[in-house]
Amino acid sequence: MVEETEVDEMDPTLPPTFGDDEFEVLETIDGLEEDPEGWTLADGFIDGSGTVRLWTDETGRLERVQLARYWRDQIKQSPLELCFAEIFVQLSMLFGGIADPWPEAEETESDDLLSGDLIDRVVEEMAAVDARIAELDELDEGYSVWSGEPVTGSAEEGRVRLTLSITGVPEVVTFEPRWLAEASSAAVCRSVLTAYAEARSKHRPPVHLPGERAQLAAKYHTLAKRLEDAALRGFEGLVQVDPEQAAAAVHTPSQQERTR
Secondary structure, eight states, X not given: OOOOOOOOTTOXXXXXXXXXXXXXXXXXXXXXXXXXXXXXXXXXXXXXXXXXXXXXXXXXXEEEEEEOTTHHHHTTTSOHHHXXXXXXXXXXXXXXXXXXXXXXXXXXXXXXXXXXXXHHHHHHHHHHHHHHHHHHHXXXXXXXXXXXXXXXXXXXXXXXXXXXXXXXXEEEEEEOHHHHHHOOHHHHHHHHHHHHHHHHHHOXXXXXXOOHHHHHHHHHHHHHHHHHHHHHHOBTTOOSOOXXXXXXXXXXXXXXXXXX
C-alpha cells in the first residue's frame, strides 16, 4: 500500500498549472483564531494560481519571495503583476487596518460641586452634542481621515517598481516586460525584496486628521468627566461625602454609546 504524501504547490518537480485549473484558496483572514491547526504565517501567502508565494513577519513586513518552477508558463495565463496584486490584497486585509485614536477628555479647572443645576447644564450640552451627531448621520459627514502618501521603491535600475500604501502595505509591483522576459526567478524575487526595502525606507506613518465627530466625542467625554469630578468633590450643600459613593451616584452614558 502506497502512503499518501502532502503535496507542496511550489515543488519545482510538479507539472505546470494554468488558469483553468481549480486551486485551493488560502483563507488568510476568516477562521484563523478558530482553527489553530490551519493556516499560519509560516505557510506564507500564495496567489490563486500558485505562481507566487510571499512570507512576512507578524507585523506584515515582507521577508521572502518565491516563484513556482513553471512560473513563465503560468504568467502566460495571468500577468505576474496580477499574481502579486492578489497577494497584496490579502496583506492589506490582514495588516492594512488602522484605528482612529480614542478621543480624550479635556482638562477642566472647574471646582464645582455636584448640584442639580450643574447636572441640568451638562445634560443640556450633551443633548446638543447628540443633536449635532444626528445631523452628521443624516449628512454622512464629519468623519476623521488619515493623511499620508504612497511611496515607491525600485530595483534593477528602475525596471522593477513596488509601491506601498499609506499604511505601509505593498500595493502594486510592476516589471519592465523586456527585463522580465530574460530575468531568472531568483532575480525577480531579489528585485521585489530590494524595491520593497527602498520603499520602506521612504515610508512615513500617516497622520490622523480628526473630523467633527471625533471633536464631538471628545466634548461629550469632557462633559461626562466634569460630572464625575464634581461628584468626587462632593454634593453642593453637603460635607464629608465619600468619593466612591459620590462617583457611583452619577450615571453618565459612555462616550462610545453616545457617539456610536
